Amino acid sequence: xxxxxxxxxxxxxxxxxxxxxxxxxxxxxxxxxxxxxxxxxxxxxxxxxxxxxxxxxxxxxxxxxxxxxxxxxxxxxxxxxxxxxxxxxxxxxxxxxxxxxxxxxxxxxxxxxxxxxxxxxxxxxxxxxxxxxxxxxxxxxxxxxxxxxxxxxxxxxxxxxxxxxxxxxxxxxxxxxxxxxxxxxxxxxxxxxxxxxxxxxxxxxxxxxxxxxxxxxxxxxxxxxxxxxxxxxxxxxxxxxxxxxxxxxxx
Amino acid sequence: xxxxxxxxxxxxxxxxxxxxxxxxxxxxxxxxxxxxxxxxxxxxxxxxxxxxxxxxxxxxxxxxxxxxxxxxxxxxxxxxxxxxxxxxxxxxxxxxxxxxxxxxxxxxxxxxxxxxxxxxxxxxxxxxxxxxxxxxxxxxxxxxxxxxxxxxxxxxxxxxxxxxxxxxxxxxxxxxxxxxxxxxxxxxxxxxxxxxxxxxxxxxxxxxxxxxxxxxxxxxxxxxxxxxxxxxxxxxxxxxxxxxxxxxxxxxxxxxxxxxxxxxxxxxxxxxxxxxxxxxxxxxxxxxxxxxxxxxxxxxxxxxxxxxxxxxxxxxxxxxxxxxxxxxxxxxxxxx
Numbered sequence: 001x002x003x004x005x006x007x008x009x010x011x012x013x014x015x016x017x018x019x020x021x022x023x024x025x026x027x028x029x030x031x032x033x034x035x036x037x038x039x040x041x042x043x044x045x046x047x048x049x050x051x052x053x054x055x056x057x058x059x060x061x062x063x064x065x066x067x068x069x070x071x072x073x074x075x076x077x078x079x080x081x082x083x084x085x086x087x088x089x090x091x092x093x094x095x096x097x098x099x100x101x102x103x104x105x106x107x108x109x110x111x112x113x114x115x116x117x118x119x120x121x122x123x124x125x126x127x128x129x130x131x132x133x134x135x136x137x138x139x140x141x142x143x144x145x146x147x148x149x150x151x152x153x154x155x156x157x158x159x160x161x162x163x164x165x166x167x168x169x170x171x172x173x174x175x176x177x178x179x180x181x182x183x184x185x186x187x188x189x190x191x192x193x194x195x196x197x198x199x200x201x202x203x204x205x206x207x208x209x210x211x212x213x214x215x216x217x218x219x220x221x222x223x224x225x226x227x228x229x230x231x232x233x234x235x236x237x238x239x240x241x242x243x244x245x246x247x248x249x250x251x
Numbered sequence: 252x253x254x255x256x257x258x259x260x261x262x263x264x265x266x267x268x269x270x271x272x273x274x275x276x277x278x279x280x281x282x283x284x285x286x287x288x289x290x291x292x293x294x295x296x297x298x299x300x301x302x303x304x305x306x307x308x309x310x311x312x313x314x315x316x317x318x319x320x321x322x323x324x325x326x327x328x329x330x331x332x333x334x335x336x337x338x339x340x341x342x343x344x345x346x347x348x349x350x351x352x353x354x355x356x357x358x359x360x361x362x363x364x365x366x367x368x369x370x371x372x373x374x375x376x377x378x379x380x381x382x383x384x385x386x387x388x389x390x391x392x393x394x395x396x397x398x399x400x401x402x403x404x405x406x407x408x409x410x411x412x413x414x415x416x417x418x419x420x421x422x423x424x425x426x427x428x429x430x431x432x433x434x435x436x437x438x439x440x441x442x443x444x445x446x447x448x449x450x451x452x453x454x455x456x457x458x459x460x461x462x463x464x465x466x467x468x469x470x471x472x473x474x475x476x477x478x479x480x481x482x483x484x485x486x487x488x489x490x491x492x493x494x495x496x497x498x499x500x501x502x503x504x505x506x507x508x509x510x511x512x513x514x515x516x517x518x519x520x521x522x523x524x525x526x527x528x529x530x531x532x533x534x535x536x537x538x539x540x541x542x543x544x545x546x547x548x549x550x551x552x553x554x555x556x557x558x559x560x561x562x563x564x565x566x567x568x569x570x571x572x573x574x575x576x577x578x579x580x581x582x583x584x585x586x587x
Contacts, residue, residue: 050467076469088467090460093453101457104450105468110475113451120450163468 003028003167003199004049004080009058011044018044020223021058026167031190032201033210036220037243042203043085045220046169050082051075062167079166083159083173085203087152091145095136095155098144100127102162127162133192134158150181157189161198168193170202174209182206186213207244211235219243271440278433287425291497292541293534294429297436298494300533303517304443305486310515311523312447313479314459315369319361319377320514322384323484325506326357327491329388332401332501343406343431346492354488355481362480366473369462378508385506400502403495432493439486440530446482447526455479487514513540516558522568531570 004026011019018041026032034042047053049060051072060068062078070078090098103123104110118124131137134154139147144155157173173189174182190213193200204210210217210231217234219227227237234240282290302324309315330350334340340349365376388395395401405415405424408431415424446452454475457465466472495501504510513536520539521532539557543550565572 052467072466073469073471076467082467084464088461088464090457090464092460093456097453097456101453101465101470102468104453105470109450110454110470111451113446113449113478115450116445116448117450117453118448159464159468 001028002026003063005061006045006049007059007061009045009048009060010056011048011053012056017041017223019048019055019058022220022223022225024218024225026199026201027216028166028199029197030199030215031193031213032199033214033217034201034203034220035205035207035210035217035240036226039222040220041223042220043171044223046082046171046201046203049075050080050169076163076165080169081160081163081165081167082169083156083171085171085175087149087156089144089152089155089159091143093144094140095131095142095144095147096127096140098155098159099130099162100124102159103127103130106163130158130162133195134161134188150177150185153177153185154188157185161192161196164196164198166199168198168200170200172203172205174204174206182209275433275437279430282426282429287422290429291425292537294425294432294497295494295541296534296537297432298490298497298533299517299537300530301436301439301493302487302490302514303521303529303533304439305483305490306514307518307523307529308443308447308455308479308483308486310518311525311529312452312459313455313476315366315476315480316374316515317365317377317480317483318374318508318511318515319379319381320484320487321506321508321510322361322377322381323354323358323487324491324494324510324514325381325384325388325501325503327351327354327488327493328403328495328498328501328505329395329401329491330354330488331406331492331495332403335403335406336401341407342411343408343496344410346406346496347435347489350492351485351489354491355485358481358484358488359477361484362477366476366480378511381506381511382508385503385508388503388506395503398502400500402500404499406496428497432497435489435493439489443486444526451475451478516554518568519558519561520568522565522571522574524567525570525574528568528570532568535569 002025006022006024009019009022009024022045024045034045036042044053048055051070055068059066062080067075067078090101093101100117100123103126104117109120109123128137128140131140134157136151136155136158139151144152147155153173157170160168170189174185177185186209214231217229217231218225219234219240221243226243227234227240229237281293302320306317306320309317327350330353331346334346334349340346361377361380364380365373368376389397405420407414408427413427415427454465454470457470458472458475462472491505517532517536518529519532520536521530522528540554543553547553567575
């Protein structure tokens, strides 16, 4: 069942075509990896779908509804959440508050002005639950700004996950962390996302990570889709190999 | 399975409540020991603390630096003067009940214009709008009394039950009004504490720390900033309402930009990254300015030097520095 679909989606920055008539589909429940070299248009595509950018033309359909020109707020309410390539946290707030903020916002409780946040038992329990799933519970009281890079990456995903989205975009969740931490982060993220039955689209450069965790892989190159298939299909795709090895397609 | 939420306590510490009660008790017991002048000065300090508390909801908790909060202080002060002159009202409670909504409406209007911008643009807009009010107060002599200002004699307190006439009225007013302001101050502190620890207050802090991420959690940035602006201006307006009977006169000076600068100074002095900083800053600044004015005619130069030293040596303000020192000196908890 198709959860998200883009139809001839197009975005151009000057002469550069970041997304060139992209027709992208995400099926419900899958763990999809979006790969490609730098400048391929992966983040631009996610930015367009999450309303961080407005498309020049084309359509974005989510659960069959046209959301092309809806606001960030409306897309989040519809069930689309994302994390960022560069970790985006509330550094002055505790780890607990970072996740709690997602839950307060999701439940429409951020308008509460005459009640103490810490007295909301439901939010407390769910926050600890989410932090427990991501292995961050013991750091609840630590300021987010004081976490190590790997923990910050996990918290970044946890904050987006706490919105309980239907579709979660993770923009390079393992960038800037050690090889050992990468596996740990992806094991955690993958198991939490699958257990929560959340459809996930991961932008990733590490092909070991991509092949190990993905149900489906889509490769972008110069704003277009170059390949789409299972990890096994992508592994034997010559175009993908050429791009990844830096060899021109015509070679 | 539900997580064990009891492992980490986020409940307000009993110690905090006890310390607050102790401070309040000390403030309540002070007047007989410090004399009339110091009591009057401390009342000014508490008023400044309320103004700074409101200001800091924007600076410390929302990340917006306003250079125009004199507008709300002045609106509060002039509201009292107009209510007295044009409606013959002498009751302090009516001044508050009618003046606070006037300050709130002004804040809502200014906020609607300003919160669409951030950083220097926000600051300049607040400054410009407050200067508009200053110019109006200066030029509309028939309405505001121009540079002469408007006199505000001593009001009645507690629905007219406490009046200040006859012999010793000034002394009785200073003592009585001190407790009145102390009561309003205590209520203001509690209300602001609840606001900054509410989900709404946490959302403001999230916006302060990372606007983009907050937007991608579904928080409507401009709307939250506008409400924060409204509350902030209203608190500062309340301070203006409380200030004018103490001062006995309101002039356009309270709408002028240097007065906005003084409010910024109080927050910096105490430390805008913590709740109590602006309170301490408000009181300390009142004493600092009073003694600087009494010491030299170049008192502004003296305050300027203090501000430079403050930024260079105590960037987290008085409370921030004390807090850092306390954290450094206290014995580290052993991990089990």
